[in-house]
Amino acid sequence: MRRRVVVTLSLALTLAAAGAAAQFDVKQAEPVLRDRVLYVNTRLDLALNRRTEEALSKGIPIDITIDIKLVRYRWWWTNIVITDVTLNRRLQFHALSRQYLVSSRGGDEPAESFGSLTQALAYLGDLSGFTIPLTAKKELLPDARHLLVLRARLDIEALPVVMRPLAYATPSWRLSTGWTEWPVQP
Numbered sequence: 001m002r003r004r005v006v007v008t009l010s011l012a013l014t015l016a017a018a019g020a021a022a023q024f025d026v027k028q029a030e031p032v033l034r035d036r037v038l039y040v041n042t043r044l045d046l047a048l049n050r051r052t053e054e055a056l057s058k059g060i061p062i063d064i065t066i067d068i069k070l071v072r073y074r075w076w077w078t079n080i081v082i083t084d085v086t087l088n089r090r091l092q093f094h095a096l097s098r099q100y101l102v103s104s105r106g107g108d109e110p111a112e113s114f115g116s117l118t119q120a121l122a123y124l125g126d127l128s129g130f131t132i133p134l135t136a137k138k139e140l141l142p143d144a145r146h147l148l149v150l151r152a153r154l155d156i157e158a159l160p161v162v163m164r165p166l167a168y169a170t171p172s173w174r175l176s177t178g179w180t181e182w183p184v185q186p
Contacts, residue, residue, distance in 0.1 A: 023047065024152050024175050027125075029182040031070075031148035036140070038070055038083075038132040038184070044125030044152050044177065051172045052154070053117065055163070061092035063158035064124060069149040070132065070184065072141065079147065082138050088155070089124055125152070146184040152177045 025045040032039045046064065048056070056062050066087040071079040092101050094113075100120035103111035114120040134140065153176035156167045167173035 024154075024177040026150060026152070026177050026180045029148060029150060029180070031182055031184045033070075033140070033146060033184050033186055036134045036136075036138075038134065038148070040068060040127055040130045040132065040148065042127040042130070042150065044127070046121045046125045046152065046175075048117070048121070048175070049172050051170070052175070056091065056093050056117075059093065059095060060160065060163070061090050061158075063155040064089045064091065065153055065155045066127070067151045067153075068132065070134075071147050071149055073145040073147050079149075082140065082146070083132060083134060085132055087127075090158075091120060091124060146186075148182045148184055149179055150177070150182065151179045 024047070026042065027045050028041075028043040030041040032041075044066070048062070052062060066089070067084065068087070069084040070082045072082060073079055088104060090101075090103050093099075094101055097113070099113040099115065100117055101111045101113050102120050102124050103109065112120075112123060114123065140146070154173065156164060156173060159167055159173075
């Protein structure tokens with residue numbers, strides 16, 4: 001009996017480790033600040049693992065949240081957030097047409113369809129030409145160092161309710177780039 005528990009536990013850990021091989025990554029970011037507009041040219045590598053791909057192929061939508069912040073760097077204290085933007089994207093598989101659909105979660109943009117998961121993930125991770133206009137209230141100091149702080153993550157809260165406990169308990173569902181910082185060119 002004890003041996004069966006040990007074998008089952010080791011098999012579960014092996015499968016969990018195999019499912020956690022993929023990870024999100026920021027491949028490139030080129031933020032430029034010009035005329036009170038932040039131009040964000042970023043490329044994300046959003047690789048899904050076997051477990052998330054299986055859920056996607058069974059009709060469960062995968063929501064990706066991209067958090068973008070413009071901060072003023074301070075070496076002696078925490079950075080000052082000048083502005084922050086959150087992009088919510090949804091990736092789903094349409095079984096009848098065998099197409100992957102990428103849309104904004106709010107539904108304010110038309111969905112783009114792709115024939116392969118690789119194409120859909122490449123489109124989802126491409127933030128070329130994304131702009132963030134800064135209002136007059138957003139204080140920019142000319143001699144200060146500004147940073148683009150960026151994170152992309154799989155939104156576990158957007159999963160169906162019955163899947164959330166499993167997603168929180170399984171490391172393979174916690175896909176994230178972590179916070180990365182990039183200097184902003186004036």
